[in-house]
Structures are given as structure tokens and as C-alpha cells.
Amino acid sequence: MESRDYNADLMITNCSILTPDLNVLNNQCLIIKNNNIIDIGDNILLSKSYKSKETLCGNGKLLMPGLIDAHTHSCQQLLRGRIADEYPMIWTRIMVPFESNLQEKDVYISSQLSCLEMIKSGTTAFIDAGGRHMHKVAESIVESGLRGAITCSTMDTGKEIPDIMKSSIEKNISENRQLYNQFHGTGNGRLDVWFSLRSIITCTPDLIQEVFAAAKECSTGVQSHMNEYPNEISYCLENFKMRPFEYLESIGVLDQNFLGAHSILLSENEMDIIKTYNSKVVHCPISNSGKGIPKTPSLLQKDISVGFGTDGAGHSGLSLFDQMKVFKSLMRAFLGVPIFDPVVMPSKNILEMSTLGGAKAMLREHQLGTLEVGKKADMILINIDQPHISPTHNLLNTLIESVNSNDITDCIVDGKILMKNREVLTLDEEKIKYESKLAMKELSIRANI
Template identity: 25%
Template sequence: MADIIITNGIVVTMDEDRRVIENGAVAITNDRIVAVGTTAEVTAAHQAVTVIDARNKIVMPGLIDGHAHAGHGLIKTMGGGDSDQWYDACHAAYTVASTPDFWRAEARLAALERLRFGVTTGVSLLGGGDTILRTDDPIYGDAHCEGVREVGTRSVVAIGPTRPPHPRTYARIENGKATEYPVDFDRQYDTCVKLIDTWHGSHGGRLNIALITPTLRPEHIDTLGADNLAKARDQAVKVAGLARERGLVFTQDGHNKGSVAYAQELGILGPNALLSHSTDLTAEEIRIVADTGTSIAHNPSAIASILGRCPVPELLDAGANVCIGSDATAPDRSGDMFRHMQQCMHYHRTFFKDPTWLPPGRVLEMCTIDAAKALGMQEDIGSLEVGKKADVVLVDMRRPHLYPLNMPVSRLIYFANGNDVHTVIVDGRIALQNREALFVDEDEVLDDAQRETEAMLDRTGFRHMLDTPKMFWKHTRATDQIEH
């Protein structure tokens, strides 16, 4: 007796043969898939307590977001697109103006957004990048993981040290008062070890820890100074070594031309490494990525992809593994992976001035089976196959923008959005049904997020960052710069 059988759906398996079963079914027992086939085949062999009729729906693996940021959900549009103000807000919130309640509220909000968009697994850096991670004390990572656990999705939480020089000033807020204290590398490293021991592989493997160190780009090599550069190198090697020792993903944010070659010199690349952005790579760096088995998280909607280009087709043709990340949430992007798949196709087709690049099935692979490989989870998630974890998404195709119902997989990738997701199963548990979350009260999550954001704004004094930018209307550029 199975626990759940999904019948009458268009099953997009993402298995090795990329089977699409027109009148398909999936049977689930406990947290695993026990059958995939036609509805007639599966129902003849299995009965279930719960039967879900997926008529007019696509049944697909849960989407996987290869790169995003915890904390950003309560920052979002602050600064109105002014990068300096945005980073000021992130820096203050993530070091001296956030409480465990802030991190739990944001985690629940972001996880709920992912759940409603059919994203069952996502990477979340515990902060605004590689320089402002909240790793001064385990209580903040604990709060984040607890928030994700409540919603019921999978998360890979990336934690690690900040870039030298150390110490860096953090603050604990108690009874409305902030107590500042210095935080060095050793304290951040100890925090990471404690969070690994507490959370990695917990709750049926839904919660996992990754390690991150600051990317060393050419400007850092030139400006850090010999002493701090030596420390940064040693710290990167030590953290990468811990990741290998504990079987964790090792990630770095913001790679661009020259930094991948430098990472290779440090010996920190390999099959467990996941490098985000990776823009303007040299031909030699593309070779390094492929030869070391390193994965790339391409963020086509991010500002980094405006300032430079991630050579995704070239990486794929070289044999490298590439997944897609949302880089969410931020002033101009959400966690909707359908949006990012569509952006990815247009981004590279525009570059080559050729609409044949990156067919829709290829980008779906980058958000499912290839992303699972990037996280070292390809044996468990990323496709609908017998023995794998039951992470399943039902997309309602009976929608005006998705009809008529022919060429369903093309329509799914070209035209669907996260709001078309109807039902989500994570680890064999129905977490979203008829577009309603089952494990948390959505209104309570939203109210909690609003309350914690207001408290953060009071602590930082950054309410002015919510004002409409002066060049929001009637301008072709939101800048005072004059170009000649």
C-alpha cells in the first residue's frame, strides 16, 4: 500500500531518457518514489491512502535554486536600486541590527515563496554575500534552519567566515539594546562547526549545511595587502578542507575573470565546489571548471549578469555542470525559477543573436537534475525515478497563458510562472495543496515578516531607503551620471 498516488498527469520524469508520460502516474511510499509509469500500470500495481488527480497538470521534479541569499527577503527593494544604499542596508542588518527572530521570520517568508513557486530545494547564503555572513553565533543559523523546517522545504544553508581583515564588529540585541563585540575568523569557524553538527543531514536530509569563503578576485589581491591576503588564502584552504572532510558543498559567491584560476591555485576546486556568477571567464578557466568537476551557479537575472557574462553554453560544451540560481531575493528579482529559466534562454540567445541556443529542455535540466548534481544530491532528487526522494510538483496547465494543451513541456518552460504551481510534495509530504501551504499559516508568516522588518528599520534608521527614488519616473536612466 502506497501513501500517495498521483494519477492522470503529464509526467516529466527528467530521468536519463527524459521520458514524458502523457497519462502518467507516480506512487510514493514514505519519503520515496516507488513507481513511475502510465496511470494504468501504476494503479494496477499499487493502491494508496491518498490519490491526487493530476488531470490537466504537469507532474515534475521539484525545482532547485542553486544560489540565493537568506536575509534578503526582508531587505528587498530598500535603496530603490542604489547599490551602495542596498549594501549599507544589508551590512547593518546582517551584522548589528538583526535578531534570531529576524532570521526565522525571513527564512519562513523565503521558504514559503519557494514552496509556492515549486522550488523544493534551494541554496541560501546566511547573509548578503561573502563579506557579511551572520556567523558570529550559531543562534542565527539555528533560527534560519528552524524557519525553513517549519515550512517544509529543503535548504542548503551556506555559512563561513568574512573576508579579512578581522576582527569584524557584530552586535547582539537584547531588551532593545545592541551590545557590540569583535568577531574573528576562529569564532566564525567554530560557529560553522556547531551548525554542521546540529543541522547537516537533519530532518530526513531536508536541512543541510554548505561552507563558503570569500572569493578572491584580482581587486582583492591588489588591495588586501600581503598580510591579509595570506590570511584569506589560509582561511579559504582551511574551510574548503573542512567541507571535504565533512562531505559538504563548498561554495563561493561572485566569481569573475581571473578568480577561478586563483581558486585553482589554492586547490579549493573539485566536485563539491559550486561557484556562483562566474562571469567573463577565460578559456583557461572554462577548462579548469570542466577538468576539476566544479559546478557553476548561473544567475541570469542578477546584476552581475548585466556587468559581465557567464559563458554557459561554452561551459556546457566543455563538459562542465551548470545550474541556475535566482540570486534572490533582491531589488529586482524573486525566487521564481520559471522566470529565471526564461531569462536564461533570452540572455544567451541575445548574446549570440541566435534563437537556437539553450533549448527549453536544457534549461529545465539546469533547474532539476543538473542542479541536484551541483549539490551532490543527484542520487536523491532532481528527477522522478524509483528509489529517489519524493519531491514532486504539480503545475496547473489549465490556464489561459498555457492553453491549448499541446507541446506541454515547451509551454511549461516558455510560459509558466510560479503562480501556476498547484501542489507540492517534499520528502513524501504534501506541503502545498491547491496553492495553500499546509504546515504554516501564510498570514502569520507574512505578519511576522512585516513586524521583524519594521523592527529592523527602527534599529538601523534606514526608513529613508523606502522612499521612491527621485529618478523613478520620467527618466531613461536612474542615475545622475553624465556620459559624454
């Protein structure tokens, strides 16, 4: 067929679709052209109206927006399984030696392994909290076909932080600007570069001001680990007589482009501050479970945007389906049981946080997070014709309760198929797995962990 006879690039036929209002429609067809969704509707009607270069059969599958990991550390894949069942302080005993010994080749293979795992577990976009050699993470994102937002790890103080992980204010800003200038908008616009604070504890007040000023000049986002540990709260109270979000408000830097990762230990006033500035928060349920339970129902009632993150393989795998399962149980046990509210966190809310909530965290809700005409074609197909999923009285509940990474059959980002029938097309899976084993062993010896 001549190329001029095609009026679509990719057509997904005869599938069930998760709608923007989180209902499920059966016997649907979705049409993609030029990286965007151009039509959604009845399968028989649309399959006759379009001639597509490529077709995916969605029979027995659910088509839904790709999941968005709004807080992860792609450089920590080689730390997998190392910090569980360890006594404090994990940060100084294990994570600092690990991160300070990372070389470019380690970051590259770790980020390749991260992208591979995300594609296979249904994640189509992610926000990386930053680390060393972030240009190698950028390369992995572009090669994998995923969508991402990355930043440098920004620190200039902290007695437990080795000098190799700290830089002057000028160098911190310069390195992040260089990353921005080199990679922002690359990969056909799939890659964004942000600025960051590793935490308020590890950034001086002058550096904090400069980070936000640089991000504002570049019209991009800022992220930080926020309200994650009690010592962070104590530090702010002792030094500023204010809690973390209160301090950032007092120096005039908060806005809608700020993302506070974790945000577990929030006061009522801090939640109101987040609401006032339309800042975003993201929870990492498995990682957070050992630190505290976030006040998510209160955040949602205040119409604050909440997303989900994995916090990297050092803390858990990169499956957001696992995070959703754990989160539902944590909400029910810690917030629902004391007040006898078994529906304290409905499945619809959890699915929305992992899709549209993540899109808002990425500052891309106009492009991502739902399957709608005009939005970017980022989506996954789930095999729901399986004994642990079908039949079901409520597919949304079963998605949270029973679906796992192995149920993801296909992954599409920017209209391009990254995985088809569980085969990843953009990365060499066997090569990555082999090189990762060698890199983990070598790095463990070098870092003495």
C-alpha cells in the same frame, strides 16, 4: 482499510509527467512509498495495482521534478524592493548595514517567508549562501518540509566589512562546525550543512585553506561567490597574479564538492579548470543581468554542471520560472543575435539546469533532479489546463515562456505534501505575512536604510 492493506503512501493519478530525458508522457501515474518514488507508469495499470493511503488527482496537470534554487540568501527577504534603481555601492550603503543589523527574530521570519514563497513557486530545495544566525534558517527549513543546504557567512577581512560581520579564522571554523554538528542530516536527512567563503576578497588565504580542510574532514560541500564583479578579478590579479579560479587551483583546494555562485566573468582557462575538477557553477540570471552575461553555452559544451539561483529577494523574487524566462531572453539577445543563432539556449537545457543542474550543485543528483524510481519524492504539479498554457505545440517551450508561480498547485518533498491546491500545509501563511511586515519596518529603522 487496515494499514497492512496499503502498499503505497501517496499516489498521483492521471497526470502528464516530465521524463528524465525531458519529454512529456500523458495518462501517467506515480507511486510514492517511504519518501521515495517506487513506480511510474500507465495510469490505468498502476491505479489498479496499488492501494495508497493518500491520492492526488493529476487531471489537467503536469508532474515534474521540484525546482532547485542553487544560490539564494533567505535572510534577505526583508530587503525586498530596496536595492533596485540604486546607484553603487549598494553593498556598502545598503546591504552591509542591513545584514549587520539582523537579529535572530529577523532571520527566522525572513527564512520562514522565503520557505513560504519557495513552496508556492515550485522550489523544493535550495542552497543558502549564508548569513548571520543560520540556526534560525535551519529551523525554518525543518519546519517547512523543504530540502536545503546552508552554511555560515565566512569573512575575516575587508575594510568595508564591519567587525560584527567578521570573525577570526578559529571562530569562523568553530561556528560553521557547530552548525554542522547541530543540523547536518536533520529533518529526515533533508538538511545539509556546508562550509563557505563569502568571497575571496573577504577571506584571507589562511582562512580559505582552513574552510576547505574543514569541509573535506566533514565530507561536505563548499560554496563561494565567484567571478561576480570586476573588482574581484582585479583583487586576485593584483595580489596573486592569477584569476579567482586559477588562484583556488594553485592552492590545491578545488574539487567536485565546490560550487561557484554567479561565475559570470570566466576566462577560457578558468572554464577548463572548473571542468578538470568537476566543480559546479550556478547562475542567477536576474541579479547577474546588471553585471554581465555568463558563457553558459561554452560551459555546457564542456560538460560543466550549471544550476540556477535567484540570489534572494533583495535582487529578485524567489521564482525560478521568472529566472528561466529572463535567462532565455538574455541568452538569445546577447549570445544568439550576434552570431544569428536563435536556438543558442534551448528550453530543454534551461529546464535541466533548474532541476538536475540544481541537484548536481547540491551534490545530490543521485537522489534529486529527475522523476525516476528509487529517487526522493520531490516534485510539483502544474495546472496546465489554462488559456495561457494550453493548447501548445511544445509544452517545454510554454513552460519557459508562460508558466508562473501561481500555476503551481501542489508541492511534494520527501514524499510529504507541503502544498495542496495552493494551500500551504506546513507553514502559517497569514501569520508569516503579518509578522514580516512588522519586522521589515523595524529593521529598516534600525539599519537606517
